[in-house]
Amino acid sequence: MSMTMDIEITPEIIAKHGVTPQEYASIKKILGREPNITELGIFSVMWSEHCSYKNSKNVLKLLPKDGPRMLVKAGEENAGVVDIGDGWVVSFKVESHNHPSAIEPFQGAATGVGGILRDIFTMGARPIVSMNSLRFGKIDGENAAATKRLLSGVTAGIGFYGNCIGVPTAGGEVYFDESYEGNPLVNAFSLGLAKKEEIANARASGLGNPVFYLGSATGRDGMGGASFASKDLSEESEKDRPAVQVGDPFMEKLLLEAVLELLKSGCVVAIQDMGAAGLTCSTCETASRGGTGIEIDVAKVPQRETGMVAYETMLSESQERMLVILKKGREAEAKKIFEKWDLHAEAIGQVTGDGLMRVKENGVTVAEIPAKSLADDGPVYVREEKEPAYLKETQAFDPKSAGPAGDLNAVLLKLLDSPTIASKEWVYHQYDHMVRTNTVVLPGSDAAVIRIKDTKKYLAMKLDCNSTYCYLDPYEGAKIAVAESARNVACSGAEPISITNCLNFGNPMNPEIFWTLKKSVEGIRDACLEFNTPVSGGNVSLYNQNPKGAVDPTPVIGMVGLIDGWEPVQSNFKSEGDVILVLGKTREELGGSEFLKTLFSIKSGLPPRLDLKEAGKLVKVLVSLAKKGFLRSAHDCAEGGLAVALAESCLLEEGREIGAKVDLPQEGVSNEAFLFGESQNRVILSVSPKNLKAVEDVLESMAYPYRVAGKVGGNSLEIGKLIQVPLAVLKPTWRQAIGRRMES
Amino acid sequence: MKFGVVVFPGSNCDHDCYHVLKHVLKKDAEFVWHKDRDVSKFDCIVLPGGFSYGDYLRTGAIARFSPVMEAVKKHAEKGKLVIGICNGFQVLLEAGLLPGAMLRNESLKFICKFVTLRVESTDSPFTKKAKKGGLLRIPVAHGEGNYFADAGTLAELNKNSQVLVRYVDNPNGSLENIAGICNKERNVFGLMPHPERASEEELGSTDGRRIFESIIEHCGTR
Numbered sequence: 001m002s003m004t005m006d007i008e009i010t011p012e013i014i015a016k017h018g019v020t021p022q023e024y025a026s027i028k029k030i031l032g033r034e035p036n037i038t039e040l041g042i043f044s045v046m047w048s049e050h051c052s053y054k055n056s057k058n059v060l061k062l063l064p065k066d067g068p069r070m071l072v073k074a075g076e077e078n079a080g081v082v083d084i085g086d087g088w089v090v091s092f093k094v095e096s097h098n099h100p101s102a103i104e105p106f107q108g109a110a111t112g113v114g115g116i117l118r119d120i121f122t123m124g125a126r127p128i129v130s131m132n133s134l135r136f137g138k139i140d141g142e143n144a145a146a147t148k149r150l151l152s153g154v155t156a157g158i159g160f161y162g163n164c165i166g167v168p169t170a171g172g173e174v175y176f177d178e179s180y181e182g183n184p185l186v187n188a189f190s191l192g193l194a195k196k197e198e199i200a201n202a203r204a205s206g207l208g209n210p211v212f213y214l215g216s217a218t219g220r221d222g223m224g225g226a227s228f229a230s231k232d233l234s235e236e237s238e239k240d241r242p243a244v245q246v247g248d249p250f251m252e253k254l255l256l257e258a259v260l261e262l263l264k265s266g267c268v269v270a271i272q273d274m275g276a277a278g279l280t281c282s283t284c285e286t287a288s289r290g291g292t293g294i295e296i297d298v299a300k301v302p303q304r305e306t307g308m309v310a311y312e313t314m315l316s317e318s319q320e321r322m323l324v325i326l327k328k329g330r331e332a333e334a335k336k337i338f339e340k341w342d343l344h345a346e347a348i349g350q351v352t353g354d355g356l357m358r359v360k361e362n363g364v365t366v367a368e369i370p371a372k373s374l375a376d377d378g379p380v381y382v383r384e385e386k387e388p389a390y391l392k393e394t395q396a397f398d399p400k401s402a403g404p405a406g407d408l409n410a411v412l413l414k415l416l417d418s419p420t421i422a423s424k425e426w427v428y429h430q431y432d433h434m435v436r437t438n439t440v441v442l443p444g445s446d447a448a449v450i451r452i453k454d455t456k457k458y459l460a461m462k463l464d465c466n467s468t469y470c471y472l473d474p475y476e477g478a479k480i481a482v483a484e485s486a487r488n489v490a491c492s493g494a495e496p497i498s499i500t501n502c503l504n505f506g507n508p509m510n511p512e513i514f515w516t517l518k519k520s521v522e523g524i525r526d527a528c529l530e531f532n533t534p535v536s537g538g539n540v541s542l543y544n545q546n547p548k549g550a551v552d553p554t555p556v557i558g559m560v561g562l563i564d565g566w567e568p569v570q571s572n573f574k575s576e577g578d579v580i581l582v583l584g585k586t587r588e589e590l591g592g593s594e595f596l597k598t599l600f601s602i603k604s605g606l607p608p609r610l611d612l613k614e615a616g617k618l619v620k621v622l623v624s625l626a627k628k629g630f631l632r633s634a635h636d637c638a639e640g641g642l643a644v645a646l647a648e649s650c651l652l653e654e655g656r657e658i659g660a661k662v663d664l665p666q667e668g669v670s671n672e673a674f675l676f677g678e679s680q681n682r683v684i685l686s687v688s689p690k691n692l693k694a695v696e697d698v699l700e701s702m703a704y705p706y707r708v709a710g711k712v713g714g715n716s717l718e719i720g721k722l723i724q725v726p727l728a729v730l731k732p733t734w735r736q737a738i739g740r741r742m743e744s
Numbered sequence: 745m746k747f748g749v750v751v752f753p754g755s756n757c758d759h760d761c762y763h764v765l766k767h768v769l770k771k772d773a774e775f776v777w778h779k780d781r782d783v784s785k786f787d788c789i790v791l792p793g794g795f796s797y798g799d800y801l802r803t804g805a806i807a808r809f810s811p812v813m814e815a816v817k818k819h820a821e822k823g824k825l826v827i828g829i830c831n832g833f834q835v836l837l838e839a840g841l842l843p844g845a846m847l848r849n850e851s852l853k854f855i856c857k858f859v860t861l862r863v864e865s866t867d868s869p870f871t872k873k874a875k876k877g878g879l880l881r882i883p884v885a886h887g888e889g890n891y892f893a894d895a896g897t898l899a900e901l902n903k904n905s906q907v908l909v910r911y912v913d914n915p916n917g918s919l920e921n922i923a924g925i926c927n928k929e930r931n932v933f934g935l936m937p938h939p940e941r942a943s944e945e946e947l948g949s950t951d952g953r954r955i956f957e958s959i960i961e962h963c964g965t966r
Contacts, residue, residue: 156853156854159854160854163795163854163856163885163887164754164756164795164798164799165756166756166757166794166795248798249795249798250753250754250795250797250798250799250800251798253753253754253756253795253798254753254754341753342753425857428856429853429855429856429857430853430854430855430856431854431856432854432856432885433856434856434883434885434938434941434947435756435757435760435793435885436756436759436760437760437763437764437940437941437944437947439947440946440947442948451946453763453767
């Protein structure tokens with residue numbers, strides 16, 4: 001008899017597992033008896049929000065998942081698979097590692113990278129690029145020390161893992177706002193490439209097929225991490241430090257190579273990463289998907305600590321482990337590959353036909369649960385929703401009431417110095433963003449662009465979310481997150497094809513927070529339908545709270561676009577004499593702007609409105625210009641507006657900075673809104689003078705509003721009579737803003 | 745001529761080197777597994793970048809004990825060419841095929857970016873096609889590229905013109921801006937920057953080719 005079976009299940013123990021009395025009643029009904037402690041532990045992690053999406057499932061089903069390119073749809077496997085033509089497919093996903101990173105930034109972020117990479121290569125796709133979306137509290141003022149510690153740790157952790165495993169970290173975003181104090185967001189994205197026939201699955205099948213455990217030994221690290229990620233952070237969380245795992249990127253590199261080799265050999269039936277809820281999740285999910293049962297013996301699981309009981313082995317989240325189901329009779333072939341890569345593999349069980357997940361310990365059954373009930377029959381809640389009270393006040397706020405901005409040149413410099421806008425080179429210089437020699441557009445541009453060797457294809461990708469907009473108007477903000485990432489990808493010359501998303505919100509039991517979640521998802525849905533970019537997969541991270549309250553609603557969008565036979569485009573101005581065009585219309589829109597936040601510490605107002613039809617048209621315009629090879633540069637106007645976007649196009653490429661002089665009609669908007677307002681659907685292009693006529697013809701024929709605004713050249717940025725600043729002043733302000741703060 | 749690109753567990757620039765040699769420069773190239781003990785068929789051995797054996801101890805400290813390194817040493821003793829890039833340079837230092845040692849970057853942070861190198865000597869199989877004093881734009885990507893040697897070793901390196909490339913803007917605190925050195929016999933070369941990342945127009949620079957083309961010319965005329 002296992003020692004774990006002796007523990008009596010009391011209401012306190014049930015509550016400690018985060019299982020509600022109703023959920024406990026369902027468990028008893030499923031089993032037809034009381035669960036033992038191991039079974040309770042298994043249910044608690046599988047029915048946690050992190051694994052079951054019980055609070056978000058009802059909302060997530062609003063998202064469009066179908067499309068001609070979608071080969072494996074969201075939720076069917078560890079990651080979706082999207083067709084990019086000529087026999088090639090990509091698999092990508094973004095996932096959160098917020099809570100571990102809050103407690104232990106280095107390992108929390110590192111293992112976030114490791115986890116998402118495993119999700120991708122278990123699909124049979126070789127990871128070729130990573131990105132991340134990072135959000136911290138303010139880097140100035142009383143919170144500065146905490147933010148610096150987190151930013152340093154997270155950046156170093158991502159670099160540690162990504163650099164070692166040799167997947168370039170080629171893009172992402174870093175955003176600072178007080179709502180993330182005490183609860184930073186660390187969302188890791190990875191994309192893998194495969195030939196269509198190489199795609200693997202995670203469906204256990206074939207009675208008697210052996211189940212192998214591959215990789216690192218199991219320890220007590222990360223015990224109950226999935227449950228940990230499903231509750232609010234508090235000062236008590238510091239005590240949860242053991243719930244954070246420790247990453248070993250070298251082990252993962254070996255696993256990556258061995259798994260891809262193993263999948264090629266054809267001896268694998270199914271494979272799944274042991275991520276959240278480790279051995280528990282991988283066994284019951286593969287069985288549930290395959291409509292089979294699975295039986296394992298925890299005594300056969302390699303362990304790096306002594307005295308571990310079944311409960312601990314099943315719930316551990318030790319890193320760099322895989323569950324592999326082999327074809328019976330092909331074990332010797334597989335073992336050769338394990339040995340080549342010096343990996344530890346053990347046969348721990350087999351596929352059964354009874355639909356049960358049966359866990360034994362030295363032959364004695366310690367848990368027996370219908371696999372499907374764990375993976376698919378978890379509780380689903382319809383939460384109460386209520387429009388947040390604060391919105392009435394913020395949406396009524398008139399940005400003009402903030403007062404005069406003062407000297408406009410000084411305002412521009414202040415915005416370029418704002419850490420959310422400033423160059424992120426302090427961060428991305430710590431990431432190997434070039435390994436594998438496919439990164440053709442380096443970090444800093446609108447999107448990361450990766451070439452696919454031996455083809456004429458490129459992939460452009462971007463992670464994006466303006467969470468201030470989402471706080472002030474979750475529906476419009478989420479729409480904008482999709483539209484902006486689509487625009488970024490299109491500015492790089494690519495056609496948007498699909499998105500992944502990571503929904504970072506506070507406690508869903510709060511009706512106001514649940515309302516923001518639902519509105520955000522509706523915004524994503526409507527925008528995805530316009531751009532024809534189905535959701536290929538993603539992740540939900542709830543309970544992002546610190547003692548002061550919830551983080552701003554943060555639906556991070558990971559947009560992937562395809563360039564198929566033409567050249568990618570960068571954001572920086574290239575040559576003296578190129579003509580600058582500004583596409584789109586500027587309105588009196590300063591609500592929710594970085595201008596208000598930076599100059600006046602005001603986070604209020606109605607964020608800019610997004611016309612989705614116009615957004616869709618703009619993407620088509622950009623792609624059509626890129627296809628014709630007309631674009632010397634294209635850059636989206638985002639935080640900081642027109643003036644910041646122009647400055648960025650001047651400054652982006654270090655050592656090759658170049659000035660610009662533009663003058664365009666203000667059309668009745670205030671100086672502040674004209675320069676720094678964040679009206680949507682605006683892009684700055686530069687084109688060679690000889691192509692100007694042809695570019696104008698395209699814009700006219702597609703009826704997209706534009707102005708020929710000026711020329712590239714000189715050593716300063718001039719915008720009409722409003723702005724005139726030398727590059728020598730702009731450059732250090734923008735380029736060193738984060739570094740200066742970090743090193744001080 | 746034939747290049748052999750060594751694959752240690754944890755190498756991650758092996759494919760990048762292979763790609764440039766095989767597909768860009770159209771030369772014969774093969775991977776060499778770290779457990780192999782015979783490299784006699786190769787004219788030039790490439791020790792690529794990466795994190796051999798995870799580099800948790802000290803960069804290159806474990807790789808030097810791998811079976812293939814015995815063979816690489818013999819290969820070098822015969823006067824054949826060895827080039828170590830980034831982690832490969834660190835392995836050459838640990839193996840004693842080049843003098844000196846690597847410290848962590850002065851900033852204590854990993855650094856990945858394009859840097860400019862000055863060619864200090866063209867009297868080597870690795871730089872003969874470059875211009876003396878010429879500038880090469882090639883990226884670095886490392887956490888431990890801060891080259892260190894004692895005063896005696898340094899004097900020796902300078903006296904024999906063994907420093908083949910120096911940084912124009914030192915990114916890591918390396919002594920005397922050293923980016924790459926060769927041995928006294930001039931057939932073993934280690935450098936921190938990645939020439940394989942600067943060998944195609946599309947990647948922003950083709951200056952790295954100068955190094956591979958030097959090797960190819962040298963081996964072709966032998």
